[in-house]
Structure formats: C-alpha cells, structure tokens
Amino acid sequence: MSKLNALDDTQADLKGLLMETLMDYSKHMMKLGGLFLLLLSKGLNLDRCNLMIWIAKGLGALALYYPTFPQPKLTIATNNHFDYEFLTLLLQDHIIVLQLLHKNQWVVVPSTCGALGHTVMANKVGTRVLVLCSFSTDSVSSSKLYGMVTQLLSQGNPPKYHATTVKDYREYYH
Structure with a gap:
C-alpha cells in the first residue's frame, strides 16, 4: 500500500510540474504569437490591432507523444484534418513526419507550409514529442x-x- 501511495504522490508531483511548465511555456508562446502577428501586420501594412485582436481570443496548448512503432504506415498519429485556429505554432523534434495531402497523396514535408490538410504519423526510428500552441478565434x-x-x-x-x-x-x- 505504501508503494502505491508513493507512486500516486510522484504522479501528482509530476502532473503539477508539467502543468507549471506548460503554463510558463504558454506565456512565452503568447509573446511570440503577438510578435509574429505584429510583424505580419507591419508586412501587410495593416493597423497593429487588426491581427493582434486574435491573440485576445485565446491560446490552446497541446503536447503530443508518439511512441516508436515498427510500421509507421499502419498508424496515424492524428487523423487527416485542417486546423481551424487562426495561427498554430508548432515546436517539433528533429523527426520530420508531418504530411500534407497533395493531389490525393500524402507527402512528407517540412512543417513550413500554411493551413493545409495534414496528418502526423508515428516513426519507426524514435519517439516523437510535439508541442503546439494555437491562437483561436471565437x-x-x-x-x-x-x-x-x-x-x-x-x-x-x-x-x-x-x-x-x-x-x-x-x-x-x-
């Protein structure tokens, strides 16, 4: 029984630490998103408030973990989807397995493209950790x-x- 309680305490401590880290990370991402939208506004010759209003709508943060899998083509880490957030900033690891749907075929590409249909696959080489922050609309x-x-x-x-x-x-x- 004492081992179980110790494990529960450890999990609670870990959960608290992860939440604290994610909250701190979110604050930095809000600043980065604000700077990105400010630069975008300037580049488009728009009033700063035009795009900055999107920051005020909210920030969603999501951490994703994909374990190693020997046959990645048999797995789909996320379903084919289009992001509906205004802006998504993705912190990804060194393994590039983001796929875009192009002419009805999945193509592996660096994650530099816009809001297109995409999916994420598991990897046979190593585990993946992705953290994304999305600036949402209403x-x-x-x-x-x-x-x-x-x-x-x-x-x-x-x-x-x-x-x-x-x-x-x-x-x-x-």
Missing part, C-alpha cells in the same frame, strides 16, 4: 463570420474565398 458556437481582411481587398484583389463561421469551417474541414 468559440465554435459563435455566429461571427470570418473572411478576408477588408483592408487587403481591392478591385484587382477580390476575396479568394467566402466568409464563414468557425462552426461551418470546422464541420466542413474537420
């Missing part, structure tokens, strides 16, 4: 429409897609 239940930034539109640069709600986007792409 909640899925919101009826707010999202579309192109109006300051970037002109007669020569019309919208490339129609405005949609987070709920409709998620239902269609997720």
Whole structure:
C-alpha cells in the first residue's frame, strides 16, 4: 500500500510540474504569437490591432507523444484534418513526419507550409514529442463570420474565398 501511495504522490508531483511548465511555456508562446502577428501586420501594412485582436481570443496548448512503432504506415498519429485556429505554432523534434495531402497523396514535408490538410504519423526510428500552441478565434458556437481582411481587398484583389463561421469551417474541414 505504501508503494502505491508513493507512486500516486510522484504522479501528482509530476502532473503539477508539467502543468507549471506548460503554463510558463504558454506565456512565452503568447509573446511570440503577438510578435509574429505584429510583424505580419507591419508586412501587410495593416493597423497593429487588426491581427493582434486574435491573440485576445485565446491560446490552446497541446503536447503530443508518439511512441516508436515498427510500421509507421499502419498508424496515424492524428487523423487527416485542417486546423481551424487562426495561427498554430508548432515546436517539433528533429523527426520530420508531418504530411500534407497533395493531389490525393500524402507527402512528407517540412512543417513550413500554411493551413493545409495534414496528418502526423508515428516513426519507426524514435519517439516523437510535439508541442503546439494555437491562437483561436471565437468559440465554435459563435455566429461571427470570418473572411478576408477588408483592408487587403481591392478591385484587382477580390476575396479568394467566402466568409464563414468557425462552426461551418470546422464541420466542413474537420
């Protein structure tokens, strides 16, 4: 019984340490996300507040662990999906197994592309640890429409897609 209690205490300590670390990491990611959106706003010649408002909507942090598996093609670490967050920052390890769907085929690519259909596979060489932080929009239940930034539109640069709600986007792409 004492061994079990000691294990429970160790797990509780570990959980507390992990939560504390994740909270600290999240604070740094909020700063990085803010800087990234500030630079993006400047690059697009937009008012700083135009994109910075997205930071105020919330940050989701997720740590993913994928153990080694001898036949990675038989596993899918995450299902094929499209991210519906405004911005996702991914801290990944040295193993590149992010895959994008291109012409109905999964292609392994460095994770430098935009919000495209993608999946993550397990690896036969080593375990993987990914930490991602996503800056989200309003909640899925919101009826707010999202579309192109109006300051970037002109007669020569019309919208490339129609405005949609987070709920409709998620239902269609997720």
